[in-house]
Amino acid sequence: MYEFSTWKAACGSHVGRSHLSDGIPCQDCTKIGIENDTLVLALADGAGSADLSHYGAEFVVEYVSLYLADQFDRIYSMVINDPDDATWKKIFLDNLCGDLLIYINEESEAGSQDMEEIHRYASTMLAVAVKNDRFLAMHLGDGLIVSAVKDQDAEADSLRILSDADNGEYANSTVFITSSDSYRYLRAYAGSLCSGELAYTGFILMSDGPASVLYDKYEERVAPACSKILNALKEYDSDRFDEAFSETLKNVLHMQTEDDVSMALAVDAS
Amino acid sequence: MTDNSIFEVDDLVYNPTPRVPVSLCLDCSGSMEGEPIQELNAGLREFYRSVSEDEKARNAAEISIVTFGPAQLELDFTPIKINSIPPVLSAFGETPMGEALQISLDTLENRKEIYKNAGVDYYQPWLVLMTDGMPYGGEGSVLKDQIARAADLVNKGKLSVFAIGIGPYADMDTLAKISPERPPLKLQGLDFSQFFTWLSKSVSMISKSMPGDRVSLDIDGIKTWAEL
Numbered sequence: 184m185y186e187f188s189t190w191k192a193a194c195g196s197h198v199g200r201s202h203l204s205d206g207i208p209c210q211d212c213t214k215i216g217i218e219n220d221t222l223v224l225a226l227a228d229g230a231g232s233a234d235l236s237h238y239g240a241e242f243v244v245e246y247v248s249l250y251l252a253d254q255f256d257r258i259y260s261m262v263i264n265d266p267d268d269a270t271w272k273k274i275f276l277d278n279l280c281g282d283l284l285i286y287i288n289e290e291s292e293a294g295s296q297d298m299e300e301i302h303r304y305a306s307t308m309l310a311v312a313v314k315n316d317r318f319l320a321m322h323l324g325d326g327l328i329v330s331a332v333k334d335q336d337a338e339a340d341s342l343r344i345l346s347d348a349d350n351g352e353y354a355n356s357t358v359f360i361t362s363s364d365s366y367r368y369l370r371a372y373a374g375s376l377c378s379g380e381l382a383y384t385g386f387i388l389m390s391d392g393p394a395s396v397l398y399d400k401y402e403e404r405v406a407p408a409c410s411k412i413l414n415a416l417k418e419y420d421s422d423r424f425d426e427a428f429s430e431t432l433k434n435v436l437h438m439q440t441e442d443d444v445s446m447a448l449a450v451d452a453s
Numbered sequence: 454m455t456d457n458s459i460f461e462v463d464d465l466v467y468n469p470t471p472r473v474p475v476s477l478c479l480d481c482s483g484s485m486e487g488e489p490i491q492e493l494n495a496g497l498r499e500f501y502r503s504v505s506e507d508e509k510a511r512n513a514a515e516i517s518i519v520t521f522g523p524a525q526l527e528l529d530f531t532p533i534k535i536n537s538i539p540p541v542l543s544a545f546g547e548t549p550m551g552e553a554l555q556i557s558l559d560t561l562e563n564r565k566e567i568y569k570n571a572g573v574d575y576y577q578p579w580l581v582l583m584t585d586g587m588p589y590g591g592e593g594s595v596l597k598d599q600i601a602r603a604a605d606l607v608n609k610g611k612l613s614v615f616a617i618g619i620g621p622y623a624d625m626d627t628l629a630k631i632s633p634e635r636p637p638l639k640l641q642g643l644d645f646s647q648f649f650t651w652l653s654k655s656v657s658m659i660s661k662s663m664p665g666d667r668v669s670l671d672i673d674g675i676k677t678w679a680e681l
Contacts, residue, residue, distance in 0.1 A: 201661070230665025305665060325664050350664065352611075354471035354574040357664040391664060399466040401572030408464035415459045430457045439465060442663055 184421040185215045187222040189453035190313060191416050193424060194224065196445035197432040199392060210306075211390045211445035212240035216248030221255050221314040223248040224447040226388040228326060230305035230359055239304030242286055243360060246279055251312040251319060259319050262373035273366040276323075280361060305359035309346075309388045313376065313449065318383060320372040322346040323365060325357040327394040329405055331385030331413055331450070340384050340413075342405040344398070346370055348391060357391075376451075385413045385450040392442030417450045470512040471574035473659050474530060474564045475652075476557040479542065480584035480619070482522040486544035489585060489619065489643055496645025497539040503653035504533045510653065511535070513576075513660035517560050521553035522546025522590060530564045547590025554582070554599035554631070561612070576659050577613050581652065583640075585619035588627060596627075603631045617648065617679075638679040647678035 185192045194213035202209065210229030215222070227243035229236025251258070261271050280301060287300055307324025320328055325348040331340040349368055350357050358368040376383045387409055389397060397406045412431070416424055436444040477497075481490065497518075504510045511533055518527040518539070523546050528539075561578045568575045580603065588596050606612035616628035616637035628637035640648060651674045662668045675681070 201663075228664075231663045232665055232667035236665070350574070353577050355576060355659070355662040355664055355666055355668070359665065395468055396465040398468075400468055400574075404466065406464060406466045408460035411460040411464060427457045427459045431459045435458050435461060435465075439462070441661075 184416070184424050185217060185222075187217050187313075189451050190222055190449050191452045192222060192224060192447070192449035193416055193428055194226070194445075194447035195428055195432055196443060197437050199441050199443040200437065201441040202443060208237045209443045210237045210240055211392070211443040212237070212244050213388075213445050213447045214244035214248050215447065216252055218249070218252040219255070221252040221312050222449060223251045223310060223312045224386060224388050224449055226309040226326065226390060226445055226447045228307045228324065228390040228443070228445070233303050233305040235303040236305050238290075239283070239306040239360075242283055242304065243279070243306045243308050246282065247308060247310045247321065250275070250279075251310055251321075255312055255314045255319060258371070259314075259317055259373050262319065262371045266371055266373070269366055272369045272371070276360060276366045276369065283360075301361050305361045307357060307390075308360055309447075311386045311388060311449070316376050318374060318376055318386070320345055320386075322370045323349070323358055323360060323368060325350050325391040325394070327387075327389050327391075327398055329387040329389070329398075329409055330383055331387075331410075333382045333384050335380045335382075340410070342409050344403070344405070345372060345386070348394060383451075385416075386448065387413065388447040390443060390445045392440045392444040393436045393446060395442070396436070396439045412446075412448065413450045416448060417452045469571075469573045471576060471660070472515050472568060473510075473513045473576045473579065473656055474515050474517075474561060474568075475579040475581065475656065476517045476519060476561050478519045478521070478553050478557040478580060478582045480548060480550070480586065481520040481542050481544050482546055482548040482586065482589075483544055484586055484622075485619075490542060490544040492643040492645045493583075494539075494541055496649040497542070499646045500649035500653050501533050501537055501539050503650055504656060505535050505537060507653070507657045509660045510657040514656050515564065517557070517564075518542075519553050519557045519560070521549050524549045524552035524556055524591065526556050526560060529560060548584065548586050548588055549591025550584060550588035550627070551591045551593075551596025551599045554603060555595060557582075558599065558602055558606070576662070577610070579613050579615065579656075581615045581617070582628065582631060583617045583619060584623055584628070586622050587624040600627070600630050604633045607632065607634050615652070619643070638675070638681070641678055641680050644678045651675065651678055
């Protein structure tokens, strides 16, 4: 568990049953970053058929957490003005992929920078950053970003989808950082944590594995489990939460899907 | 639930299994009478048996059967359950392939709309077209239009076609036009059972695939039923 101002945050992953049986490592990766007065949650899900995508996912969470901590104010202004502005998105993803190629080159014994190599590291990307009284979110590919919102007239927080999965038409398709024109599919959201009658009190990022049992697509309803986990993060001490969270990933979510399971979450504990 | 878990199974939600819609468009014209139609029926039974025994495939696959001569929807999209048996097909009439293709493509489109309206995810639809001769007895314009329609869907990634020729008189040229990405194959003799066993395994592979998975068909398996 991490603490930042009034916020508490946590993240974790567990390898999927299909990967265990096929001898494939967990291709999900999560990270909590606290730097430059900014809390960042990051999650990435490596492409199943990309043999080095677990490294790709690791690279993505490191990269985006540093990027959002460093560039929060600038990106926030651009997203507030025009969420669909593609210019900065293209630059961001081009730079991410460029740095990924450098990383590949440094790691590769052959020392090559074959552009096609990058597809072996394909990964999705989800991130939420909180700084002062503002938030910023980015989402490329599948998985889900849920937000907890408190209405001043309501007794309890309600959970809403901040960003839904982008699966394209088919169940086994999505967009990755290495996909052609990926910037066209990068979604960005920004806003005040507290505006008028509404206040954002929490965020949950999840990969598509847990999303399959934590979000009812037909009824567009977030599962009660999401409220429970945010409440636990708010109420438990660090050791208790870390143990319970790990057990939940391993003994509950892991048993409900064959895919890797990963979550990154934060709650305002004030 | 373990004592330390934050939530339990009752706190989760259920989403339907993503579906694999498969339209079998099968030549049952007069020339299929006798051993060919018997072997086709045996192959269908094998397909149903094989899919029903694989839990993932059973939960994902939805099968429709269109036959021609005459062109008719023999069975609309239906899941294969443990005790399901396919309809018994009989051979009769001409070979109005265009009209049959139209029924297959229309019903596939309708099925996708049903999935979308119900919030059910699905995989790329499949069309399996099997014929032992040349199109005959239908409208030439319908055949031309439906060939173009199928090819367009394939080129746009909206449809996966498996075009199979049966026997020495199968019109492989027409099949090639319908399946521009995947060359049509000729069945070894009347080995429908091997083909349908391979097809059921292919459905199983797709039903287990996840975003980013590159699903390659079992090439070695193809050799068990196709003349290569």
